[in-house]
Amino acid sequence: MLIYKILTAEQWAELDSTGVFAGAPIDLADGYIHTSTADQAQETADKHFAGAEGLILAALDSGSYGDDLVWDVSRGGAKFPHIYNRPMLRSEVIWARPMPIKAGRHVLDFS
Numbered sequence: 001m002l003i004y005k006i007l008t009a010e011q012w013a014e015l016d017s018t019g020v021f022a023g024a025p026i027d028l029a030d031g032y033i034h035t036s037t038a039d040q041a042q043e044t045a046d047k048h049f050a051g052a053e054g055l056i057l058a059a060l061d062s063g064s065y066g067d068d069l070v071w072d073v074s075r076g077g078a079k080f081p082h083i084y085n086r087p088m089l090r091s092e093v094i095w096a097r098p099m100p101i102k103a104g105r106h107v108l109d110f111s
Contacts, residue, residue, distance in 0.1 A: 002059045002094065003035045003069075003081045004108075006045055009054035012096065019090040032070070033083040035060065038110050040080060045099065045106040047075075055099040057108055060092050 007015065008024075015021035026048075027033045036044045041057065049055055062069055068086055071079040099106040 001037075001062045002110075003037060003062045004041045005033065005035045005058045005060060005088065006041070006049055006099070007056045007058055007096075008052065009056065012056040012058070015058075015088065015090050015093070021088045021090075023087070031084070032072075033088055035081045035083060037081065040075075040078065041108055042106075043075070045108065049099075049106065051101075051104075053101070055106060056096050057099050058096045059094040059110075060088070061094055064092055 007021070011021060011024060021033075022028065023033045034044075045055070062081060065083055068084050070082050070084055072082050074080040097109050099108060101107070
C-alpha cells in the first residue's frame with residue numbers, strides 16, 4: 001500500500017540531494033514524520049498547505065517501514081500513517097509529482 005508525504009520544494013530538494021529527510025518542523029516537533037493515505041492526502045493538503053506553491057507529493061511503500069510505521073488515531077478519529085524512529089530516505093520514494101494549484105486547490109495525481 002502506498003502512503004504519501006507532502007513536501008515543500010525546499011524539503012524535496014533536501015531529500016533529493018542528500019538522500020535523507022528528517023522531517024518538516026511539525027514532524028520534528030511531534031516526533032514522527034506525518035504521512036497520509038490517498039483518501040486523506042487531499043484534506044491534508046487543504047488543511048495544512050492551502051495556497052502554498054511548489055509542493056511535491058511523494059509516494060512511499062508502507063511495507064518498507066516495518067515497525068517504524070504506526071497508524072495513529074488523528075483528525076476525525078481516522079488512523080494516519082506516521083513514520084517513527086528514523087528519517088525518510090530518497091531510496092524509499094516510489095515516485096514524486098508536483099501538486100499544482102487549480103481553482104484555489106492543490107491537484108494530487110495518484111496515477
